[in-house]
Amino acid sequence: MKEEKPLIDKDYLLIKVGDTCAWTFAEMPEIPMPKTSFGMLKVKGKIDDYEFSNTHLMPLGNGHVGLAVKSQIRKKIKKQAGDTVHITLYEDRTPLIIPEELLLCMEYEDGLIEKFEAYTDGQKKAFIDWINSAKTEQTQAERIAKTIVMVQNGEKFY
DSSP, X not given: OOOOOOSXXXXXXXXXXXXXXXXXXXXXTTSOOOSSGGGOEEEEEEETTEEEEEEEEEEOSSSXXXXXXXXXXXXXXXXXXXXXXXXXXXXXXXXXXXXXHHHHHXXXXXXXXXXXXXXXXXXXXXXXXXXXXXXXXXXXXXXXHHHHHHHHTTOOOO
């Protein structure tokens, strides 16, 4: 099998614009603005020794893209804005995995799986992340039921 070539594999400065509620990110001018919706490109890789996947690069408004580095990641790698991190990125072509419980429930409604599949990956991911973030099985079941109603009505999660 051919080894995948990274989009980038180098050091970047973590940048934070503003004082409160601001994003901390690494700007990557060498990655061209993708021709996908909103300029987003789904990536996977590593920030220092922290592995991640199913993350999108964000357009920065200057023709460049950036990788947001969430506080939970910064805590694990012990870095903040102003620090340098080593980032290795690959395009993430991993298909979205729909939870088995959701699929089983959708099978009972004619055309529901097809309706769900018609949503964009981002819209499907929003539903799936919401379902998977439930802390109890009861809450997860309630969210699956709510998702089914929303999909039947053609509603989006966000």
